[in-house]
Amino acid sequence: MKQTARIISTYSADVMGVCSALFELGGMTVMHDASGCNSTYTTHDEPRWYDMDSMVYISGISEIEAIMGDDEKLISDIVDAAAKLKPAFIAIAGTPIPTMTGFDFEAVASVIEHQTGIPSFGFPTTGMNTYIHGASMAFAGIAERFVDDPSEKSSDRGTLQMSARKIMSMVDSCCARPNGIRVNVLGLTPLDFSINGQDESIVQWLEREGFEVVSKWAMGNSLDEIRHSAEADVNLVVSAAGCGAAKVLYERFGTPYAIGVPVGNELPGLLADQIILNVKKFREMDESASEKAPFESRAISVDSGVFLDGSAGEGGSTYEEGFVAVIGEGITSLSLASSIELECGIPAKVLCATECLDGILRECDRMTPDEDDIIPELEGAAYVIADPLYKPIVPESAKFISLPSEAFSGRIYRDEIPDLTADIDQLLINIK
């Protein structure tokens, strides 16, 4: 039956995704919940909880407040706390109970903003979607409210330029030849990238390829740094959590976006080439166009699925037999599957367990939110790459390759989560 899990875990939920996305930005995030969400988030979803004094709270809604629709208690609690703690912004995220009572997130956020003078958001999460949904919503909110519009200041946006200081710094540090393209990295949270330094590895890769990194949403950057995101020429969406912001930044500033995580020995170079090629092309197209192109048409990605043409991989493997199954978040899994196909010569299909952008999965890939969706898709797999908590449902005939994810197993295997951008070989050696 769908919706049941006999033995596997569950992904972090949308409400936690909001908290994770906003964690480092100096705001105050309130989960509108009775109890439980806060300890779950801070124990299992938030490796930064002990080290960073981020303000994440629950409202502690009671039965009587829910029944009576007493929003005033929540508003006054938030206003009181904000007066003392002075957050940069306030975000309220929902859980099942406010969903059921029809809580008006937008209206309450508006009242709070009016009373405090602090920018406030109401994110109507339900606790019934994955963290991707919530994080994407939160990043989109930040993109709407906090990214400065360069046209409102003196700006030279429209040409591909880089500061002299930045150029010198990049040349000195990695001898890369600047390509003049500025990038925001969207969708970084520890739920997908843990705290093992992969966020920094992605930046280093971009700089080695000659890009200038304007901002990274939202690990290791402050809200002030993120305010400058409109200066970028392209957004690199490294998890589906970055989609909401990518869309808003395109709507507001016309910034195209690339999709992919630089993992592997060949894929990152191809991705960089595609970005360089398409950013300039899109800009020229947009400058001559009379109407704005649809968001979907401004996506940049590396074509993959090399075996979809019907040819077989190593040992006669196909997407039905002898293949590699990669279970997890869509963009990371897709990037990993592409690298495997490129470097190991074996078909690799993605079983995407979280929300994903429309149209990025290939013909062979599947959306598999439930245990019963996944099990039949693993029949015939030679290798399964997934979080260790998936192992009990992996057939014995397949070789299991552990790839832990904070979003699925929380802190349990944190020490074993690899930085795939810095080193994929330790993982691929199990297949090659």
Next chain:
Amino acid sequence: MLKKVNEKQKRLSADEIPHVRIADAKFPAPFRSGLEYSSPARGTWNIVHTGMLIPEAHEIFVCAAGCLRGVVLTAAEMGTTDRFSTVAVRENNLLDGDMEDLVIEGVTDIINKLPKRPPAVLVYTSCVHHFTGVDLDMIYATLRSRFPDIDFTDCYMNPIMRKSGLTPDQLMRSRLYMLLHERGKNPDAVAIIGNDLPTDEDSDLMQVLKGAGRKVHEITSCKTYAEYQEMAESSVYVSYNPDAAPGGDMLAERLGGTHYALKFSFDYDEIDATFAGLAEVLGIEPRSNDEIAALRAECEKELKETKELIGDTPVSIDYTYCPRPLGLAKLLLEHGINVTRVYVDGIPGGDRAAFDSLQKDHPDLMIYPTVHPGMRFARTANVEAESGVKVLAVGQKAAAFEETGRFVNVVEGGGMTGYEAISRTCRLMREAYCEEKPMRDLVQVKGLGCEVCIR
């Protein structure tokens, strides 16, 4: 690695961290309720840990994904995913009104997929079931008719009810014994009920029961479901965790026998009174004056030794250590030990007398909350920690707030009762004073004393 972007931002000074002199505190709620912070200290048990005390039972949670996340990972950290399953409630279930079907068919599906039929299944429903008026009676009747070989019990993950009626913790402790089948009574059998951790063999309670030749049952020592069922032969049920008392009453009413709620106390006279009451229920002689004098002398010796060792070291206590944090503070202060802070969000009813006494005799004792939003910054504003003064903490939350490795790592009373609770607390304080522990790692482990795989 982790870049501490906003590390140690001092939003609040030490004076701004919420606290109140006990003389100015109101009973039972010294602080206004509002937004709530979650301390990184995780040692107290949750409903997954407690449910797993029933041997061979299988837990099935029916909730939204956000609510499932914490419990499924609790089971994973315990290494008990083979005894744990979930049914995810989604938005369409709320709109379609098919919640009963979802529970029945979801639980059925899981049971049919299990490699071995469990003797008992604990089905946990949640706030959404409560609010949609789900017909739980019909659900359990259907499940029992489908699986007559399985004992089902209703469990709840409905934290929205924590401020009205029985708390989820009290409910969970009562559910632990709902699966017991009625059987013949053994007049010599006693069951200790409602505690997560095993009762100390050296505790006053165990000494009294064993001394009286009683057969003692306790869920923490049951290895099989059959052994668990033997608890039903008990003629007396003893609880000493205040949250277990409602369950004890329910059990006595359902199966017969007598429930006795032993008071967990640090007050000599109250200890004597509660153990005299137990003796009466058991039909045995109460402890003699000589026995009592010896026990008190032992406690005095331990308290003196502790004071001599730690001197004027500041001591902080929090409510996760035991059900009577103020009673402990009072005892220690009366023996010259420098208790400066007690971390407690609400004053437990059983601590009323200690609260009144402390207001009069030690008015400057400071009460700090643990969930108040300002407590987020308590560690960074901690003057003692910054100046290198090492506080001796009794309890995990106190240790986390004080940032001290000198702490007593015990939760929920740790299986102590009576005078032994005083002696053992003193010994643990001396150990903690002499040997610092890796606090950060220890306090973040969930369910202290439970079988955990994480560290």
